[in-house]
Amino acid sequence: xRLPHIRKxxxxxxxxxxxxxxxxxxxxxxxxAVQYLDTAMVGSLGTEATAAVGVTTTLNWLxxxxxxxxxxxxxxxxxxxLGAGARERARDISAQAVLTVLLVGGFATVLTLSFAGxxxxxxxxxxxIRDLAARYFFILYMPMLPRTATILFGTLLRAxxxxxxxxxxxxLVNAVNVGLNFLFIYPTRELVLFGARVTVPGAGWGVEGAxxxxxxxFTVGGICISVAYLRHPDISPRGRSLRLRREILxxxxxxAVPNMLQRFGTKLGYVSFAAMINSLxxxxxxxxxxxxxxxxxxxxxxxxxxxxxxxxxxxxxxxxDRDRLRRMTRAALRLExxxxxxxxxxxxxxxxxxxxxxxxxxxVIGLGARVLRMVALSEPVFGVxxxxxGILQGxxxxxxxxxxxxxxxxxxxxxxxxxxxxxxGLGLVSAWACMIAHNVILCGLFFxxxxxxxxx
Numbered sequence: 493x494r495l496p497h498i499r500k501x502x503x504x505x506x507x508x509x510x511x512x513x514x515x516x517x518x519x520x521x522x523x524x525a526v527q528y529l530d531t532a533m534v535g536s537l538g539t540e541a542t543a544a545v546g547v548t549t550t551l552n553w554l555x556x557x558x559x560x561x562x563x564x565x566x567x568x569x570x571x572x573x574l575g576a577g578a579r580e581r582a583r584d585i586s587a588q589a590v591l592t593v594l595l596v597g598g599f600a601t602v603l604t605l606s607f608a609g610x611x612x613x614x615x616x617x618x619x620x621i622r623d624l625a626a627r628y629f630f631i632l633y634m635p636m637l638p639r640t641a642t643i644l645f646g647t648l649l650r651a652x653x654x655x656x657x658x659x660x661x662x663x664l665v666n667a668v669n670v671g672l673n674f675l676f677i678y679p680t681r682e683l684v685l686f687g688a689r690v691t692v693p694g695a696g697w698g699v700e701g702a703x704x705x706x707x708x709x710f711t712v713g714g715i716c717i718s719v720a721y722l723r724h725p726d727i728s729p730r731g732r733s734l735r736l737r738r739e740i741l742x743x744x745x746x747x748a749v750p751n752m753l754q755r756f757g758t759k760l761g762y763v764s765f766a767a768m769i770n771s772l773x774x775x776x777x778x779x780x781x782x783x784x785x786x787x788x789x790x791x792x793x794x795x796x797x798x799x800x801x802x803x804x805x806x807x808x809x810x811x812x813d814r815d816r817l818r819r820m821t822r823a824a825l826r827l828e829x830x831x832x833x834x835x836x837x838x839x840x841x842x843x844x845x846x847x848x849x850x851x852x853x854x855x856v857i858g859l860g861a862r863v864l865r866m867v868a869l870s871e872p873v874f875g876v877x878x879x880x881x882g883i884l885q886g887x888x889x890x891x892x893x894x895x896x897x898x899x900x901x902x903x904x905x906x907x908x909x910x911x912x913x914x915x916x917g918l919g920l921v922s923a924w925a926c927m928i929a930h931n932v933i934l935c936g937l938f939f940x941x942x943x944x945x946x947x948x
Contacts, residue, residue, distance in 0.1 A: 638714020
């Protein structure tokens with residue numbers, strides 16, 4: 493799929509945005525469905541198993557988000573190059589992405605595996621689950637190189653307008669993950685299918701089985717996305733030198749480094765946030781972990797459209813068409829607010845039912861449903877922040893997102909949660925209230941900044 497031309501009418505712009513965002517949203521929906529299934533499968537092993545997996549969830553966001561930040565630099569440069577018709581430069585940029593995957597993926601592998609045994613303690617997990625959480629984390633991060641390839645190569649394919657290939661690779665990864673979950677998590681057992689008893693083989697590895705299934709799936713995904721990347725007609729790096737080229741990496745890092753610092757800072761904030769919640773006990777940790785999993789599905793319209801609007805913003809900047817950029821922004825915001833209003837209403841209405849999918853404990857269900865209904869009311873507001881941040885990234889302007897995100901994460905969420913949980917002894921509800929305040933203030937900052945620049 494080639495990058496589509498952004499047409500002039502508002503209706504045509506909306507169609508263009510959906511054409512790019514649709515496959516990404518479907519991909520994220522499938523990923524979330526598998527995450528739901530993973531959580532439900534592990535949840536069937538008990539609260540201890542759920543808590544052990546949940547201990548390192550936010551650290552996973554930290555690592556993946558930091559690597560994804562590199563992709564923002566490459567995305568902006570590729571989208572601008574293709575918008576300006578500079579296809580050969582896009583291929584040169586693509587070759588530097590391959591070098592980045594090799595270097596960053598190798599470093600991340602060594603780093604994560606070296607510290608796996610210490611992480612649950614740093615996360616203030618209950619002593620009874622630390623060993624299990626450490627083993628889960630170690631297995632999950634063994635295929636760090638293919639995971640890095642999946643993140644960066646997938647971003648560049650989307651920057652070139654190909655959102656379908658990452659979707660199909662994601663579908664394959666999910667299918668492998670689910671299939672291996674059934675084989676790795678549970679022991680050999682008998683199931684009744686259509687009235688007949690069937691023996692299903694199983695390794696009985698429990699939590700470690702869930703990690704192994706994900707590790708194999710990530711490896712398959714990394715190989716497949718790499719093959720697709722090498723074959724792409726516009727950005728294939730085949731025949732290009734892999735030697736380091738400063739004239740490409742310097743502008744890329746100029747865009748990526750603020751985004752890396754932003755993501756590292758905000759994800760570290762998530763880790764600190766989770767650590768304070770983990771200190772409240774297993775029930776609270778389980779409720780928080782499950783609620784996070786449930787909530788992630790309802791952010792799909794936001795993050796699915798963020799990549800599309802970032803690509804289109806870079807394309808507009810490369811073509812030198814500021815008016816088209818402004819009109820694309822308005823179309824994207826209208827669409828986003830509508831989608832996130834619907835998703836927020838669904839989350840509010842079905843919060844208890846969705847918690848019951850993952851837990852049978854009334855205390856966990858009640859607490860999780862309460863915080864989900866709180867956050868559901870802020871979904872449209874957070875959606876606006878997501879879109880405006882993506883547009884800034886596509887323009888190659890990552891300084892403002894860095895400033896706003898760090899300010900809101902540490903100045904609002906972390907300080908507020910510390911006061912509420914550590915000093916006042918309040919619980920999960922107060923922590924999620926601080927999270928909502930963070931999202932609302934972040935939206936306000938982005939919106940005011942774009943209005944002052946006359947870019948909305």
